[in-house]
Amino acid sequence: MKKKPAFTFIDLFAGIGGFHLALHDLGGECVFVNEFEKNARKTYECNFRKTDPGLFENESRATYFWKSIKEITRTGTDDSKPAWKKNIRGIIPKFDILCGGFPCQPFSHIGKRRGFDDDRGTLFNDIERVILARKPKIIFLENVRNIITHDGGKTFATILEKLEKAGYYVNKERDDSWNILWAKHFGLPTARPRFYLVAFRKDMKRLGEFKFPKPITPKGMTLSGFFKDQRWPDRVGRTIRVGGRGSPVYQKPNGEWFVDRRSWDAYIVGGKKHVLTVDEAKEMMGFPKEFDFPDGVTPRQAFKQIGNSVAINVIREIGKEIVKFL
Numbered sequence: 001m002k003k004k005p006a007f008t009f010i011d012l013f014a015g016i017g018g019f020h021l022a023l024h025d026l027g028g029e030c031v032f033v034n035e036f037e038k039n040a041r042k043t044y045e046c047n048f049r050k051t052d053p054g055l056f057e058n059e060s061r062a063t064y065f066w067k068s069i070k071e072i073t074r075t076g077t078d079d080s081k082p083a084w085k086k087n088i089r090g091i092i093p094k095f096d097i098l099c100g101g102f103p104c105q106p107f108s109h110i111g112k113r114r115g116f117d118d119d120r121g122t123l124f125n126d127i128e129r130v131i132l133a134r135k136p137k138i139i140f141l142e143n144v145r146n147i148i149t150h151d152g153g154k155t156f157a158t159i160l161e162k163l164e165k166a167g168y169y170v171n172k173e174r175d176d177s178w179n180i181l182w183a184k185h186f187g188l189p190t191a192r193p194r195f196y197l198v199a200f201r202k203d204m205k206r207l208g209e210f211k212f213p214k215p216i217t218p219k220g221m222t223l224s225g226f227f228k229d230q231r232w233p234d235r236v237g238r239t240i241r242v243g244g245r246g247s248p249v250y251q252k253p254n255g256e257w258f259v260d261r262r263s264w265d266a267y268i269v270g271g272k273k274h275v276l277t278v279d280e281a282k283e284m285m286g287f288p289k290e291f292d293f294p295d296g297v298t299p300r301q302a303f304k305q306i307g308n309s310v311a312i313n314v315i316r317e318i319g320k321e322i323v324k325f326l
Contacts, residue, residue, distance in 0.1 A: 005029035007326050009097040010136075012069065012127065016043040018310035019099040019140070021287070024051065026319050032061055032092045034069050039301045040308075041066055046294040064091050073129040075122075088133035095134065096326065100127055101142040101310050124159060131166050138322055139168060139199040142310050145180045147195050159197075168199040169207045176208065181318075183285075183311035185215035189226035190237045190284050192311050196318055200325065210325060213317040223267065226284070231270035240281045241265040242307030249273050265303070278302045286312030 006027035011020050014035040024030065030052050035041050045065075049056050056062050064072055072091050074084035102123050131139060148156050160170045160177075170177045177199055183192035200207055223232040241247060241264030249259050249266040250273070257268050266275045276284075278299050282291060285306055293302045 006323065007096040008094070009099055009140075010034075010092060010095050010130075012098065012100040012130070013102045013123070014040075014044060015101060015309050016040050016305045017048055018285075018287075018312055019101065019142075019315055020044075020048060020052075021291075022310075022312050022315035023097070023099065023319050025316060026323055028097070028319075030055060031095050033065055034067070034072065036066065036068055038066070039297050040305055042294050042297055043292075043302075043305055047291055060091060069123065069126045073126040075126055075129060084129060085133040088130055092130065092134060095136055097138045097140055097322065098127070098131060098134075098136045099140045102127060124162075128162050128166065131163075131168075135167065135201065137201050137204060137326070139163065139197070140318070140322065141197045142315070143195045145193050145195045148178075148180070163199045167202050169202050169204075170197075170199050171208070175212055176210070179212040181212065181314050182220075183314055184220040184236045185217055186213075186311065186313040186317055187217050187221050187226075188284060188286055188311055188313050189221045189223045190239055190311070192239055192285075192314075194311070194314070196314070198318065198322060204325065206325065210321065213321055216313075216317070227280075229269075233267055233269075237267070237284060239264060240276075240285060240303065240307040242304045246275070276303075278306070281306045285309055286314075286316075 008029050008031045009019075009023050010032040011017065011030050012034050014020065014033045020030050020033070030048070031054075033044065033055055035044060045056060054061070055065065070076060072088055074087050077084070079087070127141075147159075150156065157172075160172060163170045174180075178195065178197040180193055180195055183190050183194075196212070198210060198212075200210065220236045222234050223237055224230050224234045247260045247264045247266045249257070249268070251257055259268060265281070266273055268274070278293065279289070281303060283289070287306070287309075293305075297305070
């Protein structure tokens with residue numbers, strides 16, 4: 001007989017399944033997933049079809065795996081509130097935790113920072129509709145740290161206000177409902193500072209007692225320490241590059257090395273330029289060695305998928321704290 005899961009969750013804006021990996025390790029079962037990018041979907045299905053076959057064998061869930069989330073939430077239509085709620089409930093089953101690394105480009109300093117004026121920024125409204133329709137116990141979100149200061153703090157205030165009105169306990173004080181955590185403090189050799197928010201439904205006990213996890217490697221995990229090889233630099237990698245141009249790393253005529261301060265995909269290892277392999281990049285973000293990229297996903301696409309993913313170790317440690325409340 002199938003063992004009853006400790007909790008259930010859904011995976012929105014799922015990418016290649018970082019939330020899924022971490023929460024599955026903690027005894028959770030994913031009951032619904034949505035990801036619009038076709039190559040990310042290939043990787044997701046390749047790695048989770050065996051562990052969660054229901055996501056792909058259930059015709060209704062499989063159909064909405066790849067569709068725009070707006071076909072589920074009906075945002076942008078003339079549907080009445082009862083109608084779009086009914087639509088969501090007919091597609092997404094009941095669950096305990098809503099997970100979502102919703103698109104960060106509208107709030108990132110690298111992008112144009114148009115926030116809710118960007119179509120991708122408005123996807124938070126779709127999360128809000130799922131919350132209102134299904135009323136899960138817990139909301140677990142990830143985004144770039146700039147979301148805190150975007151538009152003079154108005155964006156962050158709006159998100160907290162929407163969650164509070166939806167019936168969730170949120171607090172603007174850091175380390176209560178939200179925090180900025182760095183992957184390098186959780187055993188991964190990449191900086192990766194990210195915003196994390198955990199909101200609890202107001203009828204749950206011990207509201208206000210949740211705290212984010214303490215660093216596992218407070219001084220920062222270095223590349224040499226992570227790969228257990230002193231040829232690697234004794235430093236923390238910045239992040240995993242998601243573009244295709246490569247980081248500027250080259251040897252000057254005088255023999256010195258120029259290393260782009262970001263060092264996204266190349267480092268000096270053993271006195272030579274070393275471009276990260278897909279397997280190395282995968283490990284740096286906390287993905288297990290058995291995590292695979294299927295035929296049809298090129299190395300360039302794999303790098304982009306890894307770079308757009310969440311840091312697994314951080315999600316897992318936050319997840320441990322969440323499970324204590326369940």
